[in-house]
Amino acid sequence: MLDKILSIVGVIVGFIQLIKQFIELVEVPGHGEEKKQAVLELIGASYDHINSVITLPISKDKVLALSDNFIDILVRIYNILGIFRHGTAK
Numbered sequence: 001m002l003d004k005i006l007s008i009v010g011v012i013v014g015f016i017q018l019i020k021q022f023i024e025l026v027e028v029p030g031h032g033e034e035k036k037q038a039v040l041e042l043i044g045a046s047y048d049h050i051n052s053v054i055t056l057p058i059s060k061d062k063v064l065a066l067s068d069n070f071i072d073i074l075v076r077i078y079n080i081l082g083i084f085r086h087g088t089a090k
Contacts, residue, residue: 019043019070027084036071043067 022039047060056063078084 023074039071040064
């Protein structure tokens, strides 16, 4: 039972790390919704690729819905920590 819980936690952590990397990949000042859509497209493409190799036990729609929420949370954290800077460009 503990092994299964640890396995699930590992998958969740890996999933969040993937989203974090995609957010950092598309980060430029401004255009928040466009960047979010780009991250969701990268996640969707990743899902399709992985699902072509092994059948995933979760639907693409659920993965994208979870990703949408995780993106919002991670971006809020980055904003609070000052990792993402807002303001006018010089």
